Amino acid sequence: EVQLVESGGGLVKPGGSLRLSCAASGFTFSSYSMNWVRQAPGKGLEWVSSISSSSSYIYYADSVKGRFTISRDNAKNSLYLQMNSLRAEDTAVYYCARGLKYSSSWRLDYWGQGTLVTVSS
């Protein structure tokens, strides 16, 4: 059974940093791209970042570029999101999601339950 479990969320002051983790199990982690998607309270979904299976390709939303860094450790079946210079508008539930790519098709087929990040003084 595919499982994605996020951790590392919490309360942080504006300008602070936080590192999120996502522990994966039930599939060959090193074969899949991974993603972070966030959802501000009462709002819709926003894609944040993607990393390819071997970390060769990394992408960010403009809203986090230069402040957030995605990484992975295939030996530990883990995905990370280092968040620096946090702002109030970064407050959200952050989801880890597996990316399934086949030919030209791509989708987020499994999601974790999310971890809440609150940026407030």
Add this chain to the structure above:
Amino acid sequence: DIQMTQSPSSLSASVGDRVTITCQASQDISNYLNWYQQKPGKAPKLLIYDASNLETGVPSRFSGSGSGTDFTFTISSLQPEDIATYYCQQYDNLPTFGGGTKVEIK
């Protein structure tokens, strides 16, 4: 960035009704579109991929169609367990989601 415009933002329908949600892309995205369901307090769940393909295990009352810039998501017979917010998502470029459609029971 490719903008995804979903409508309506909310709807109320009776059990057994046919429900239709539309999603319009700001430019041609071929069939590079997925649909997700999110129940309150839960993570999103993939329902439809590549505009019209049903994800394994998803009931056949859910369907999707469209290509280019205009897409449709349909629930053929609304059930109480379908109460959720539905999102379209394009992947022609960096992924973007529509604003969501909240479906409620009348």
